[in-house]
Amino acid sequence: xxGVTQTPKFRVLKTGQSMTLLCAQDMNHEYMYWYxxxxxxxxxxxxxxxxxxxxxxGEVPDGYNVSRLKKQNFLLGLESAAPSQTSVYFCASxxxxxxxxxxxxxxxxxx
Amino acid sequence: xxxVKQNSPSLSVQEGRISILNCDYTNSMFDYxxxxxxxPAEGPTFLISISSIKDKNEDGRFTVFLNKSAKHxxxxxxxxxxxxxxxxxxxxxxxxxxxxxxxxxxxxxxxxP
Numbered sequence: 001x002x003g004v005t006q007t008p009k010f011r012v013l014k015t016g017q018s019m020t021l022l023c024a025q026d027m028n029h030e031y032m033y034w035y036x037x038x039x040x041x042x043x044x045x046x047x048x049x050x051x052x053x054x055x056x057x058g059e060v061p062d063g064y065n066v067s068r069l070k071k072q073n074f075l076l077g078l079e080s081a082a083p084s085q086t087s088v089y090f091c092a093s094x095x096x097x098x099x100x101x102x103x104x105x106x107x108x109x110x111x
Numbered sequence: 112x113x114x115v116k117q118n119s120p121s122l123s124v125q126e127g128r129i130s131i132l133n134c135d136y137t138n139s140m141f142d143y144x145x146x147x148x149x150x151p152a153e154g155p156t157f158l159i160s161i162s163s164i165k166d167k168n169e170d171g172r173f174t175v176f177l178n179k180s181a182k183h184x185x186x187x188x189x190x191x192x193x194x195x196x197x198x199x200x201x202x203x204x205x206x207x208x209x210x211x212x213x214x215x216x217x218x219x220x221x222x223x224p
Contacts, residue, residue, distance in 0.1 A: 042115065042217060092154075099160065101156075103154050104152070104154050105153070
């Protein structure tokens with residue numbers, strides 16, 4: 001039982017490049033989430049999904065897109081990366097809306 | 112605007128003593144509160160939670176207290192152990208069916224052996 005895994009762990013992008021972060025969970029959770037954490041700030045919700053095929057915007061959705069084609073996977077896309085998107089990205093999943101389980105994070109640097 | 116605030120960025124405590132981490136919130140719609148613990152280079156892990164219908168929840172060495180009138184909650188760890196050294200985040204959920212966890216900025220706890 002791996003829990004929540006994230007791929008890749010580190011990535012450096014140039015401004016304007018695109019990339020996709022992959023989150024996978026093996027706990028059969030309905031809910032999945034993408035957060036970003038910046039220095040001196042708490043985690044902020046980017047997008048979330050309440051089930052396969054559904055997505056919704058969180059607190060800071062601009063510049064990101066998501067897809068949930070399979071229940072166990074939640075993808076976060078950056079179409080045109082900007083330096084302001086330099087951050088640590090965390091994926092989480094939960095059975096209900098409480099007690100989310102987090103992945104280890106992806107450290108993204110945009111130069 | 113930060114709806115969940117942790118005003119102490121850091122706290123140092125001697126091993127064996129009590130650690131008290133504080134959290135304040137501004138949104139009266141929050142009705143479920145959680146504490147997460149985070150080690151470097153790892154994701155946050157769930158520690159303990161409390162519903163707004165309670166004022167205390169205890170799990171082993173960890174106790175969370177909720178004062179709704181003051182919009183304040185606290186996490187007590189007793190006795191503190193060196194392995195408790197981590198960043199602690201307070202988080203809140205607004206109402207049934209909500210999915211957006213609002214996090215505080217975290218408090219770094221250092222337990223000195």
